[in-house]
Amino acid sequence: MMDQAVVNLSGVGKTFSRGEQETIVALEAIDLTIAQGEFVSLIGPSGCGKSTLLRVIGDLIHPTAGQVLVNGKPASRARLDRDYGMVFQAPVLFEWRNVTSNVELPLEILGRPRAERKARAKEMLELVDLGAFGEYYPSQLSGGMQQRAAIARALAFEPALLLMDEPFGALDEMTRERMNSEVLRIWERTGTTIVFVTHSIPEAVFLSSRVVVMSARPGRITKVIDTDLPRPRSDETRESPRYFELVTEVRETLRHRDGDAPSAGVASANRTMAEGVVG
Amino acid sequence: MSAAAGDMPSAAGAAAPGRRGPSRALGGRARRLAGDLLPPLVVFVVVIVGWELVIGMLGIKSFILPKPSEILAALQANWDVGYSIWPSAQATLIEAVGGFVIGTMAGVAVAFASARWLSARNALLPLAVAAGAIPIIAFAPLMNNWFGVLSPLSKMMMAAVLVFFPVMANVTRGLTQVEPSALELLRSYAATDSEILRKVRVPNALPYFFTALKLATTLALIGAIVGEYFGGVSLVLGRIIVQSASSLKFDATWGAIVMAAIAGIVFYLIVAAVERLVIPWHASVRGDVS
Numbered sequence: 001m002m003d004q005a006v007v008n009l010s011g012v013g014k015t016f017s018r019g020e021q022e023t024i025v026a027l028e029a030i031d032l033t034i035a036q037g038e039f040v041s042l043i044g045p046s047g048c049g050k051s052t053l054l055r056v057i058g059d060l061i062h063p064t065a066g067q068v069l070v071n072g073k074p075a076s077r078a079r080l081d082r083d084y085g086m087v088f089q090a091p092v093l094f095e096w097r098n099v100t101s102n103v104e105l106p107l108e109i110l111g112r113p114r115a116e117r118k119a120r121a122k123e124m125l126e127l128v129d130l131g132a133f134g135e136y137y138p139s140q141l142s143g144g145m146q147q148r149a150a151i152a153r154a155l156a157f158e159p160a161l162l163l164m165d166e167p168f169g170a171l172d173e174m175t176r177e178r179m180n181s182e183v184l185r186i187w188e189r190t191g192t193t194i195v196f197v198t199h200s201i202p203e204a205v206f207l208s209s210r211v212v213v214m215s216a217r218p219g220r221i222t223k224v225i226d227t228d229l230p231r232p233r234s235d236e237t238r239e240s241p242r243y244f245e246l247v248t249e250v251r252e253t254l255r256h257r258d259g260d261a262p263s264a265g266v267a268s269a270n271r272t273m274a275e276g277v278v279g
Numbered sequence: 280m281s282a283a284a285g286d287m288p289s290a291a292g293a294a295a296p297g298r299r300g301p302s303r304a305l306g307g308r309a310r311r312l313a314g315d316l317l318p319p320l321v322v323f324v325v326v327i328v329g330w331e332l333v334i335g336m337l338g339i340k341s342f343i344l345p346k347p348s349e350i351l352a353a354l355q356a357n358w359d360v361g362y363s364i365w366p367s368a369q370a371t372l373i374e375a376v377g378g379f380v381i382g383t384m385a386g387v388a389v390a391f392a393s394a395r396w397l398s399a400r401n402a403l404l405p406l407a408v409a410a411g412a413i414p415i416i417a418f419a420p421l422m423n424n425w426f427g428v429l430s431p432l433s434k435m436m437m438a439a440v441l442v443f444f445p446v447m448a449n450v451t452r453g454l455t456q457v458e459p460s461a462l463e464l465l466r467s468y469a470a471t472d473s474e475i476l477r478k479v480r481v482p483n484a485l486p487y488f489f490t491a492l493k494l495a496t497t498l499a500l501i502g503a504i505v506g507e508y509f510g511g512v513s514l515v516l517g518r519i520i521v522q523s524a525s526s527l528k529f530d531a532t533w534g535a536i537v538m539a540a541i542a543g544i545v546f547y548l549i550v551a552a553v554e555r556l557v558i559p560w561h562a563s564v565r566g567d568v569s
Binding site for chain 1 (some may be wrong): 458460461463464465466467468469470474478479482485558560561562
């Protein structure tokens with residue numbers, strides 16, 4: 001069981017210090033294991049540390065407590081082994097490179113030969129339905145197409161783990177839903193393990209095998225919800241009763257944590273704690 | 280249904296698919312060039328004709344402001360005899376280009392050092408800003424003293440000092456102001472610092488660099504001509520301006536000014552053409568923004 005874990009976090013904490021006095025606890029006591037081929041979403045209010053957690057997994061931020069193992073290795077080793085593909089909210093495509101050449105960038109850094117780079121970029125662009133747009137420059141593409149190019153780039157070197165930080169947060173609702181179906185199709189075809197940070201409850205439920213609900217100050221895992229919706233998921237999934245139940249469950253979990261604020265009643269705080277135990 | 284079907288290119292791309300696409304038509308490019316050139320050309324002709332007519336109608340004396348036709352006549356009369364404006368313009372342009380090259384190389388070198396080492400940036404930038412605030416004219420006698428009043432090098436150094444600051448400041452900005460997520464992306468590939476420099480920082484700095492170079496073309500000419508005011512060989516535009524003005528030959532003064540302007544425009548256009556070749560992908564080159 002453990003040797004199948006792609007991500008294994010135990011007791012992970014991150015404290016930012018601002019000057020001598022002030023410290024901010026961004027993450028506290030995070031335990032999470034993600035198995036091969038899982039699609040796990042991190043959801044929570046702003047400032048709950050979900051993006052920080054993603055960067056801790058990706059070795060872009062070093063934790064101040066606990067242990068991060070990726071494929072059984074320390075995260076720093078995994079980064080050097082190029083185990084990560086990253087997709088950000090902004091596509092971060094380089095304007096001086098056309099789409100094909102952007103997708104080739106990680107392969108260039110990995111020192112792959114030119115012919116292999118070309119073939120791989122073509123294959124990846126076809127996977128994300130951008131086969132005809134390889135010669136275009138990023139500024140000539142719509143936001144959704146740019147983000148698909150970014151996904152193609154992230155998958156180009158077949159990373160073990162795809163880390164996505166609110167990748168569709170800047171897209172309109174309709175494009176976002178289409179991109180969600182797209183990402184599921186890609187996930188099902190490639191079998192890549194995905195960790196996905198989002199603000200959107202429907203997006204988290206629709207995509208994930210598990211939704212990790214987080215709370216802010218300090219950033220903690222409130223509850224992990226299994227989304228046992230049948231696959232493959234489609235537009236019908238979004239209309240099924242079980243989907244609405246899960247959306248409601250995630251929403252209530254998030255709301256109860258908001259009730260934790262000093263102004264809120266004791267009852268809701270207690271209920272949240274009870275749920276925390278269940279989770 | 281494929282997701283691509285409803286997900287069309289952005290308005291800019293869709294509105295003009297042939298313009299920036301891989302199969303850009305040469306005719307379209309020529310037509311755009313003509314469209315760019317025609318309005319300023321019309322304004323230029325109107326101003327020149329208006330100038331000619333207004334001077335005549337108001338009876339303004341030639342030594343206050345000569346007519347364009349008189350300036351042209353003075354240019355012809357002093358082309359390679361008399362004040363010898365043509366060889367002088369060449370000499371001044373050589374000084375300006377020399378200073379442009381020296382100042383650019385120094386500016387780029389300091390920019391790379393300050394982008395690479397934070398300590399260098401902290402040490403150099405305040406000094407550079409302070410030095411850049413010194414009026415250039417104050418340097419001219421010193422440069423003549425250090426590099427020889429008769430040597431073109433003293434004028435080149437004047438130009439180089441003026442060119443240095445915008446190049447250094449812009450290139451430093453271009454090398455350092457990279458999107459944080461771009462750096463995170465490269466770090467997630469375990470890219471080395473030199474790979475990040477080559478693949479991200481340098482291409483990111485190129486538009487800044489060319490902006491500075493276009494500015495530097497005129498600055499280089501100003502530096503060279505100001506240097507010439509403070510003494511040196513006589514066959515340069517700066518000396519012609521000083522000497523013709525002191526002997527009230529203002530039509531020749533204007534002739535030299537016109538030549539300086541033409542040299543500046545040609546210098547600028549050459550740099551702008553190189554920019555088009557080197558960074559065809561940039562918005563300022565493609566004409567998306569102006």
